[in-house]
Amino acid sequence: MTFNNPLTTRPIAEVLAIFDIAADDQHNDLKLADLHISNIVLDSREVNEHSLFIAQAGTQEDGRKYIRDAVERGAKLVLANTDKTEMHGEIDAMGEALIIHFFELPRQSGFICSAFHRHVSSKLQTIAVTGTNGKTSVTHLCAQLSAACEEAAGTIGTMGVSLYTKESQHTGRKLAETINTTPDVASLHHFTHLVKHHGGQRICIEASSHGLDQNRLSGFKVDTAVFTNLTQDHLDYHETLEAYAKAKRKLLKQESLRCVVLNADDNESQQWAAELPEHLSVCLCSIKASDKASLFAEFSSHPHHYKYCIAKTLRFTPNGCAFEIESSWGEASISLPLIGMFNIANLLSALTALLMQGLNFEQLVSAIAHLRGIPGRMEVFESRKHANIIVDYAHTPDALQQALMAARQHALGNLTVIFGCGGDRDNSKREQMGRIAEKWADEIVLTQDNSRSESPENIVADIMQGMQGKSNLKIELDRKTAIREAFLNSQNDALVLVAGKGHEEYLELNSVREYYNEREYVNQLTLELKG
Numbered sequence: 017m018t019f020n021n022p023l024t025t026r027p028i029a030e031v032l033a034i035f036d037i038a039a040d041d042q043h044n045d046l047k048l049a050d051l052h053i054s055n056i057v058l059d060s061r062e063v064n065e066h067s068l069f070i071a072q073a074g075t076q077e078d079g080r081k082y083i084r085d086a087v088e089r090g091a092k093l094v095l096a097n098t099d100k101t102e103m104h105g106e107i108d109a110m111g112e113a114l115i116i117h118f119f120e121l122p123r124q125s126g127f128i129c130s131a132f133h134r135h136v137s138s139k140l141q142t143i144a145v146t147g148t149n150g151k152t153s154v155t156h157l158c159a160q161l162s163a164a165c166e167e168a169a170g171t172i173g174t175m176g177v178s179l180y181t182k183e184s185q186h187t188g189r190k191l192a193e194t195i196n197t198t199p200d201v202a203s204l205h206h207f208t209h210l211v212k213h214h215g216g217q218r219i220c221i222e223a224s225s226h227g228l229d230q231n232r233l234s235g236f237k238v239d240t241a242v243f244t245n246l247t248q249d250h251l252d253y254h255e256t257l258e259a260y261a262k263a264k265r266k267l268l269k270q271e272s273l274r275c276v277v278l279n280a281d282d283n284e285s286q287q288w289a290a291e292l293p294e295h296l297s298v299c300l301c302s303i304k305a306s307d308k309a310s311l312f313a314e315f316s317s318h319p320h321h322y323k324y325c326i327a328k329t330l331r332f333t334p335n336g337c338a339f340e341i342e343s344s345w346g347e348a349s350i351s352l353p354l355i356g357m358f359n360i361a362n363l364l365s366a367l368t369a370l371l372m373q374g375l376n377f378e379q380l381v382s383a384i385a386h387l388r389g390i391p392g393r394m395e396v397f398e399s400r401k402h403a404n405i406i407v408d409y410a411h412t413p414d415a416l417q418q419a420l421m422a423a424r425q426h427a428l429g430n431l432t433v434i435f436g437c438g439g440d441r442d443n444s445k446r447e448q449m450g451r452i453a454e455k456w457a458d459e460i461v462l463t464q465d466n467s468r469s470e471s472p473e474n475i476v477a478d479i480m481q482g483m484q485g486k487s488n489l490k491i492e493l494d495r496k497t498a499i500r501e502a503f504l505n506s507q508n509d510a511l512v513l514v515a516g517k518g519h520e521e522y523l524e525l526n527s528v529r530e531y532y533n534e535r536e537y538v539n540q541l542t543l544e545l546k547g
């Protein structure tokens with residue numbers, strides 16, 4: 017995606033002067049001092065005539081191969097990585113563009129993007145959320161709560177870039193789409209700028225393990241880090257669980273960090289606690305601890321001046337959860353209009369991140385009752401005649417288990433789960449998901465998810481490897497048919513959980529993405545057959 021700076025184009029020489037790059041030298045008819053730039057991109061295919069193209073190596077190939085492509089598409093300026101100190105600052109002309117050789121560019125590209133956007137992240141309150149599950153939920157809950165306290169907040173993550181204000185407190189206003197959960201450095205600073213430009217005072221970003229590993233947060237000032245949980249995922253990329261966990265803990269290395277929120281119920285938080293720099297303010301959250309003393313006792317081998325927030329006496333109703341909070345900031349009775357115990361954990365993370373940033377306890381607590389679920393996250397579509405259908409994005413073994421356990425807690429009758437697994441991704445999770453579905457659901461329908469270049473039949477066969485009995489199992493590869501049939505065959509006290517797509521609006525089959533909106537389809541189906 018190509019973005020033009022929403023405020024103005026900028027003379028780029030003033031940014032590059034910091035790196036001792038001469039602005040006035042003449043190259044053909046071109047001078048760096050005369051160049052105005054309105055966007056920075058890392059991908060030549062996104063270049064336009066106002067672009068600065070950053071040419072550096074990625075995980076698969078070297079962006080310097082695409083310099084000519086970028087120039088042909090109109091790039092005005094290219095920064096090209098060099099490993100030779102003596103080359104730094106050398107400038108060549110190529111057509112209408114200048115190519116500047118830049119020593120160890122990947123180490124500085126975040127700073128360059130930040131400087132280009134006038135270090136906008138340092139002008140906002142920032143929260144970065146990492147963990148296998150819950151990143152999207154926590155960032156959106158943070159933004160809704162922040163907006164309720166009259167501090168407009170933006171979110172950047174899997175669901176794009178949104179702004180929550182007092183007026184758009186529950187749904188947020190979409191400002192841009194994203195390709196990645198954690199955008200590349202250039203897009204991250206651009207999006208942050210966009211949020212500030214539209215009145216945002218706070219920004220809540222999802223920090224994926226890929227994003228952290230690839231330094232996509234470089235130059236972005238993180239005030240508060242939130243860790244939700246760690247379970248197996250993305251081993252195709254990180255190879256070992258330890259490498260995956262370590263990538264997430266990179267968030268602790270952010271120089272600007274002041275506060276950390278840890279989910280004390282997840283074992284990995286002990287590792288985080290062991291690595292905490294002393295100056296940080298840290299809050300432990302728990303939905304399991306009986307009291308503050310037992311919570312602190314669990315972390316006694318990593319002494320720190322911890323703050324805390326505990327949810328107790330959890331109750332589940334058809335519409336949500338009720339519980340009591342005990343915390344460093346006060347006590348309160350909470351009614352949370354969201355399904356799933358994990359949403360209590362997500363709420364504690366969001367609430368304490370904002371409390372650590374100085375928002376008012378009473379104001380935040382009174383906003384909780386008005387929170388809205390995130391589209392496609394345990395979103396319930398009601399029907400009187402047949403089962404209610406829950407649409408959820410769960411596509412990892414742990415998320416599927418959590419979603420099923422949550423549905424169980426809120427269900428009266430039979431629980432049916434419909435799901436598939438993605439192709440060309442970590443295939444070790446397929447068998448695990450089969451095992452989990454069999455353990456927690458009464459009926460299972462296996463269908464297709466984004467099979468990409470793989471055959472959906474083979475993916476389903478992999479899932480079945482994890483299952484023992486087949487009596488409560490159906491296979492229907494067409495996702496819509498699978499949902500429709502399960503729904504029509506259900507009783508009205510049952511629940512059908514459709515997992516994996518959530519808010520997404522496509523299915524990728526045979527390497528081709530086609531429009532597919534599960535929320536829209538389920539909404540229509542339940543409306544059609546209401547009554």
Ligand SMILES: CC(=O)N[C@H]1[C@@H](OP(=O)(O)OP(=O)(O)OC[C@H]2O[C@@H](n3ccc(=O)[nH]c3=O)[C@H](O)[C@@H]2O)O[C@H](CO)[C@@H](O)[C@@H]1O[C@H](C)C(=O)N[C@@H](C)C(=O)N[C@H](CCC(=O)O)C(=O)O
Pocket residue numbers: 058059060061072073074075076077078079080082195196197198199200201224225226227230232
């Ligand atoms: C494997 C991986 O993570 N790739 C990410 C990475 O690309 P890369 O830098 O390694 O790209 P590369 O293919 O080696 O190319 C090197 C350079 O040449 C450039 N290039 C390449 C081709 C071309 O025609 N022109 C061109 O300029 C590329 O833009 C790049 O700058 O950096 C890019 C910019 O930050 C990402 O968009 C890209 O994400 C790809 C699309 C992806 O699918 N990533 C997934 C695995 C991912 O990152 N997922 C996490 C969320 C995971 C989760 O929690 O579910 C995420 O944060 O999105």
Ligand SMILES: Nc1ncnc2c1ncn2[C@@H]1O[C@H](COP(=O)(O)OP(=O)(O)OP(=O)(O)O)[C@@H](O)[C@H]1O
Pocket residue numbers: 147148149150151152153154174197222244245358359361362392393394408409410411414415416418419
């Ligand atoms: N704290 C949690 N613990 C476990 N499962 C969760 C938690 N929060 C949400 N989930 C489950 O995981 C799914 C994904 O949640 P969410 O989108 O918030 O996570 P995420 O970390 O952003 O994941 P992704 O990067 O894949 O988008 C939800 O639909 C829900 O089923």
